[in-house]
Amino acid sequence: MTLLGGALALAALGAAALPAWREARRQRTPDLQVSAPGQFAELSQGRTHYQWSGPEDAPVVVCVHGLTTPSFVWRGLIPHLTAAGAQVLSYDLYGRGFSDAPRGRQTGAFFTRQLSDLLEHEGIDTPVTLVGYSMGGAIVTCFAAAHPDRVLRLALVAPAGMGHDLGPIARFTTGVPILGDWLFHMGYPRQLRAGIEAERALPSSVQGIADLQLAQLDRRGFLRSVLSSLRGVLRAPLQEEHRKIAGARIPVTAVWGREDKVIPLSALATLTQWNRTARQEVIDGAGHGLTYTHTDQLARALDL
Template sequence: MSAWLWLVGAASAGIAAAPFLRERRRPIMDAQARRAAPGEFAPLPLGETHYRWAGQARGPVAVCVHGLTTPSFVWEALLPELSRLGFRVLVYDLYGRGFSDRPAGRQDAAFFTGQLDALLADMLEEDEAITLIGYSMGGAIATAYAARRPERLRSLVLIAPAGMGHDLGPLARFARGAPLFGDWLFLAGYPRQLRRGIAEEAAAGRESAVPDMAERQAAELRWRGFLPAVKASLRGILARPMEAEHRAISRAGVPVLAIWGREDPVIPLSGLGRLVQWNRVARQEVVEGAGHGLVHTHPAEVAEAMRDFVEDPPG
């Protein structure tokens, strides 16, 4: 009987340790891995940040902030559209994603706005105003930054923005609220959930204009630190509504445009009504037939929704 109990205990310990061991065995994003990276790197306080410039050689600067699981390549289809709108565009990888470093710790608003502030200080003059464009979780980051540094912004564009109600599924909700067992369950189950979500987006018939989008997004799972970064964001920047920040942006008079996908299951269209309550002068547009991936499935429509606003922002 004792041998049987020992075997059960050993098997249980192995099951418990397996997700953590898999994470430790994943390759590190290091100098060798970065040899394939386009663009350049900025040595910021919490680590190397991958960035690149696109669009016009001169003109107003647009800074694009990507979402929870898709690095800066998610913008590739929209970059030519932003260039046609006259922008010089800066895209970068958030900590924990793409070619950037994976620092540990809580990924809250201060974590992400600190990265953006340091990058802008490295790239631009202090008095150079920007159009800040945030997609999905990047919308929450852009909102937090605009509330803290409204003087830096010419305008704010939010595309399917988090912070006004979102549904990332039961696993994400559980992991956010259960620090111990949630860690194990997230490492064990989230890769399958992410792959399923990628497949469902493709099955919906919304073809991505970014080459190999699904494969590149799924490839993030192979790097050490990606899953902990996603979990840290769920417990940080994505843990609460951003009503206070939106009301502060409204008081500061920052021009805001929000663009929504009509069929987005992740950031539902109900966020439009919530934003109306928090910022009555924000302009809002809806892209018909678009899901959550509208920046790469409907880039022309997103750019068209932006055109009048960026050429002559209100205020």
């Protein structure tokens, strides 16, 4: 091998190892969990961080967050829900916030099991209202289709599962192994930072949400989990699940942001085709961050 060939081979090895080196420098989940608020449940797939809010013995509302922003996304909405007389359970999906980041494909069944485990851990054996935001909308849809007897009502906030656009890197890496993994770990953090910074000046009911979101990029297992979800629960449309929900006559409310560039408003028509009984509301001027940028309007639209 020539000197140039050897140098190129070393450079290639170094580039290939760069994502692993970056990941090793990120914070370990157990170190983050030490200072976490709320409580932890040892579930079948890993340790899950959760919090209760509101009066005891009140009807239970479970809030499920999205792809990249953990349960703190609900901090602005939860006071509205508790003031309306609900007891709210919020938790971090695996690989986000303070929950563990187990390996494996993060499919709808994977997240359905986490939610089912948590409800069992907390002794909740009566039907609950589920509120799902973005990917959380896809998760609660999967749960309701699998366990219709455990769901009283379904509230979907800019829900995934009917078409979405998470950017060119996510589109490419979803279907390409190895090279896709490398490109995702190298390029997606920059794309996510740019999206967060673009919204930093927007009004928010969650104090410091941009910095809280950016901090996720410093936790080990986050990027792997996001990519796994893109290849899992977000991979295919949920037409069959929505039709099952309609057949089970579970009341559904869906709320959309008119200016949402991630989950386009055209998904409203798709949901109408799949479930003609769903009540749908559109918030003018709202983008994908409507849970924290238009919290008051969202609370009124949900009417829980």
